[in-house]
Amino acid sequence: MSITELHNAEHFFIMKNHEVIVKSDIQIELLEKILKEYCKGKVTFEAEGHFVHVLETSNGNLFNVRSLKQFSDIDFMNPLSHKVLNSISDGITICDCNGKILFQNDIDIEIVGMNLMGRYAKDVIDEGLMSDSISMKVIESKEKVTILQTFINGKCFLVSGKPIFDEDGELQYVVAITRDMTQLKLLEQEVEKLEVQNETFKNKLQALHNKESRKSSLITVSPAMMQVVKRVMRVAEVDSTVLIGGESGVGKEEITKLIHAYSRRSHKQILTINCSAIPETLLESELFGYEAGSFTGAVKGGKAGLFEIASGGTVFLDEIGEMPLLLQAKLLRVLQESEVQRIGSGKPIPIDVRIIAATNRKLQEMVREGGFREDLYYRLNIIPIEIPPLRQRRKDIIPLVNHFLALIGEKYGIHRTIESSAMKILEGYDWPGNVRQLKNMVERICLLATQPEITANTVQQELDSNLIIVRDTENTAQQQNSQGNVVTTPFAGTLKEQVAAFEKQMIKQALSEHPSIRQAAKALGCDQSTLVRKIQKFQLTRHVSYKD
């Protein structure tokens, strides 16, 4: 009979750990015969007690042979129960009321690393094979006990012991369930490791976020602008209102972003509103919000204004000089009381925002002329920051050009360089539209250039086509080229054609000097819709970008 046949035989169980379980003494005798045959007669029996036998075979295998006879009074220990107990992934031990280990399932033997069946728990502890015995504790307390037990192999287990009583209430057996906590411990350690990793990633992300929000695209090397930046850094820390002045396109918004990025409000948003770009009625509701049903066309549930939405952050009021007087009064109240009232509501709402305002107008002159409230001017002008025009900080021009070339490379995948003589021309130009004009021009020449290196010639031509219109006292138009020389306009053709060419030139110039169509129209003395029509007529839209 082969060992497989033996395994499948009706009366035997062959366990993984070279253990053979038989049902009766008779079968043990039978087994002895079979094993002797299987091991070619070289089998040694060491009978130990009534039912445990150790067999040493010629191939070195050690068989523990147990009879199930001892379990005859435990009705679950039929072969099926045995199989069921062995299919459980926790270790199971059954002791009698004296602590004698009657049964261990396969997993338990694996966990403990020893087959202890037939032995007394107390002896096992005395021999130092185990630190503790749950069975002994249950026998003593006659109650359910749970302990964390460490075995000599260093593994950690959660062991629960439960008493089983007979009909007379006498303790009969103790069933102990041993759960390997090593995996759980490993998982716990893994979770801890992941948590640490998670924390590290979170910190890195936060650092990146901080870096990103602090990253300003403000480029400057000039001493004049460095002074401004120094002031910005000091101002950023305090929460006061700031009024930024400077010509159109000098970088007032860029400076505002820098103040916000270095302020304690940087984790919140910065909201911008251009006071010149929105009609008065709309501006009021955008800034202060409105209650439900306060005017025709209002959103059903009412709407929060910019000051409410930006709570905790910064509100940037661009072109504050264009704010209508009525709204100036309302803004003053916001600044003084730190609260807003929605249109149609008498209820004040507290707000927590920092206000930064900017203008390219001479506010003091406006105050004198009655176009701007004096009290609001002083309230806004707590910390004034004046940004010098680009022509007064020419050292910034080349770094700015290189910065814009890099931006164009990123945005369009177009990589251009500008030869040094061309850079000199750009550096010498007066830039009435300041950084915005420089940015637009660099973008235009890069996009139109056919060669990777932009020559001085190209730059010169572009600047010449960007002639500055100046008006003499008699209101006749002359032109000034990039070197500042006044030149006669070389218009040719019929009177109509010459007028059209001149008109086109004026519009083009106004568009490059002013950030919005509205302002360009104002400067040209025509209304917005006329200007839009003429832009379309002269097809200027493709070449001129009015506002970034």
Ligand SMILES: Nc1ncnc2c1ncn2[C@@H]1O[C@H](COP(=O)(O)OP(=O)(O)OP(=O)(O)O)[C@@H](O)[C@H]1O
């Ligand atoms: N120092 C700078 N470094 C990099 N880019 C700049 C700098 N200054 C301005 N710019 C860029 O030039 C353009 C115009 O700048 P910005 O809008 O800040 O000017 P502004 O003074 O607010 O203009 P306006 O008065 O018309 O509102 C923007 O694209 C801005 O990113």
